Amino acid sequence: MQKITKICCIGAGYVGGPTMSVIANQCPEIEVTVVDINQNRIDQWNDENLDNLPIYEPGLKEIVAETRGKNLFFSTEVDKAIDEAQLIFISVNTPTKTYGKGKGQAADLKYIELCARNIARVAKDDKIVVEKSTLPVRTAGAIKSILQNTGNGVNFEILSNPEFLAEGTAINDLLNADRVLIGGDETPSGQEAKDALSAIYLQWLPKERVLQTNVWSSELSKLVANAFLAQRVSSINSISALCEKTDANIAEVSRAIGFDSRIGSKFLNSSVGFGGSCFQKDILNLVYIARSFGLPEVADYWEQVIIMNDYQKKRFAENIITTLYNTVSGKKIVFYGWAFKKDTNDTRESAAIYVADALLDEQAEIVVYDPKVPAERVYADLDYLNTRSPEENRRLLKVVNDPSEAVEDAHAVAVLTEWDEFKTYDWKAIYDKMLKPAFVFDGRRLLDKEEMETLGFDYYKIGQS
Ligand SMILES: NC(=O)C1=CN([C@@H]2O[C@H](COP(=O)(O)OP(=O)(O)OC[C@H]3O[C@@H](n4cnc5c(N)ncnc54)[C@H](O)[C@@H]3O)[C@@H](O)[C@H]2O)C=CC1
Numbered sequence: 001m002q003k004i005t006k007i008c009c010i011g012a013g014y015v016g017g018p019t020m021s022v023i024a025n026q027c028p029e030i031e032v033t034v035v036d037i038n039q040n041r042i043d044q045w046n047d048e049n050l051d052n053l054p055i056y057e058p059g060l061k062e063i064v065a066e067t068r069g070k071n072l073f074f075s076t077e078v079d080k081a082i083d084e085a086q087l088i089f090i091s092v093n094t095p096t097k098t099y100g101k102g103k104g105q106a107a108d109l110k111y112i113e114l115c116a117r118n119i120a121r122v123a124k125d126d127k128i129v130v131e132k133s134t135l136p137v138r139t140a141g142a143i144k145s146i147l148q149n150t151g152n153g154v155n156f157e158i159l160s161n162p163e164f165l166a167e168g169t170a171i172n173d174l175l176n177a178d179r180v181l182i183g184g185d186e187t188p189s190g191q192e193a194k195d196a197l198s199a200i201y202l203q204w205l206p207k208e209r210v211l212q213t214n215v216w217s218s219e220l221s222k223l224v225a226n227a228f229l230a231q232r233v234s235s236i237n238s239i240s241a242l243c244e245k246t247d248a249n250i251a252e253v254s255r256a257i258g259f260d261s262r263i264g265s266k267f268l269n270s271s272v273g274f275g276g277s278c279f280q281k282d283i284l285n286l287v288y289i290a291r292s293f294g295l296p297e298v299a300d301y302w303e304q305v306i307i308m309n310d311y312q313k314k315r316f317a318e319n320i321i322t323t324l325y326n327t328v329s330g331k332k333i334v335f336y337g338w339a340f341k342k343d344t345n346d347t348r349e350s351a352a353i354y355v356a357d358a359l360l361d362e363q364a365e366i367v368v369y370d371p372k373v374p375a376e377r378v379y380a381d382l383d384y385l386n387t388r389s390p391e392e393n394r395r396l397l398k399v400v401n402d403p404s405e406a407v408e409d410a411h412a413v414a415v416l417t418e419w420d421e422f423k424t425y426d427w428k429a430i431y432d433k434m435l436k437p438a439f440v441f442d443g444r445r446l447l448d449k450e451e452m453e454t455l456g457f458d459y460y461k462i463g464q465s
């Protein structure tokens, strides 16, 4: 079996960056080069001040500090890194298509295809090409076709090795992965490639956690894993609406069902709705694939997970409006949190964006505080929706760096992200600064209802009457 000593990863994003940092850290004999066409991103990865890395992820900067410049490199020299590597991870973005056939559902594979063409153009010797990005089932076929039709005599083995890390816990997820999935051809050379990649992960993971499958099962399993996870959140969120109409409490229901070992207790936290770059995108992709294979019942089944998530975000925003006497026009509503979950600066598909959009439609004045998200990001997220002009977004919504100053004369606070620091705030001082009645809408079930009510707040907690 070929021993891998040089790796290249195309795409220095939320997956490429942390994943390669951990591989470099765990495998000192392997030289890892992460390349990207985005010069700014690479400059941030190379910044001497580790607080300026492009991604905030607990534990990441310590690992980068240990490995960068030794066996971990970040560069924009894509061709050179491809040429020198024996194994190439493709870890570029695969967003939902915004144009043409499959618009709004299918995955846009143009970045993947560009990578495959780049590899085909540059490679002079045999390579293992690994799909790290999340891809529709059967994409490996397309990559193979591009690579094998270059006519330069180079042999490529294509593997699927989807990533299961969650943001905010990426380093721990990588170091203690539940499983690593490696799909490849069931031929002798395919097996050899699977074993070469397995050997990397086996440097720190036990053998039974490294699963080998055929390439199609691996591609599909990634979409299915995300669909099942998102389905749990939508399921519990659907019940949260029912809890609010009855005297049931969603936390008690989650706990009660989670004790059943067949159901399990994880991923049953009711919230304002799931966000993140992948759940929605991957389910839409699954729906699209099912429909294209003539399976409308399967497609409709999974689509419901997204419909329920949209309902939850809308329901939260509408509740704010009706509770504030059916009008939020000119009222100051403070958002605590903008990121799609705690411990990340990622805001892609964050529920906060959609709740803000609904409230801005009603002319609310929103003030956002998030410990890790800069103002430019918040405005970019809103502008991207194209609901109103950028000037209007900037007029109605402000982003601040001080959480306590934000609440001065506010009508309401809405908790959109479960940052730990929100629990430590002096809520009595916050109450004193706000207009009365002072409303808190807790979309993350972060705060204690009894304590908040004792302080005088009109407190709404998702999933509780
Ligand atoms: N974000 C997450 O937590 C997870 C993401 N994934 C999947 O991993 C893939 C990557 O996701 P992220 O890292 O979040 O995306 P990202 O957007 O953070 O990073 C992708 C990077 O690829 C670069 N890129 C695009 N085309 C390129 C090219 N032709 N040559 C060189 N660089 C190029 C972009 O400039 C960007 O920096 C997606 O398929 C996603 O579904 C899988 C598991 C977890």
Ligand SMILES: O=C(O)[C@H]1O[C@H](OP(=O)(O)OP(=O)(O)OC[C@H]2O[C@@H](n3ccc(=O)[nH]c3=O)[C@H](O)[C@@H]2O)[C@H](O)[C@@H](O)[C@@H]1O
Pocket: 134, 163, 164, 165, 166, 167, 168, 226, 229, 233, 266, 267, 268, 269, 270, 271, 272, 273, 274, 275, 276, 277, 278, 279, 340, 341
């Ligand atoms: O493919 C991906 O991108 C990744 O998607 C998710 O990871 P991530 O989106 O980073 O974060 P999660 O912890 O899964 O949270 C997703 C969203 O669901 C919400 N959520 C999660 C759990 C829960 O019980 N309740 C809930 O509302 C979170 O607040 C967040 O908005 C999966 O957990 C990863 O396994 C997968 O690799």
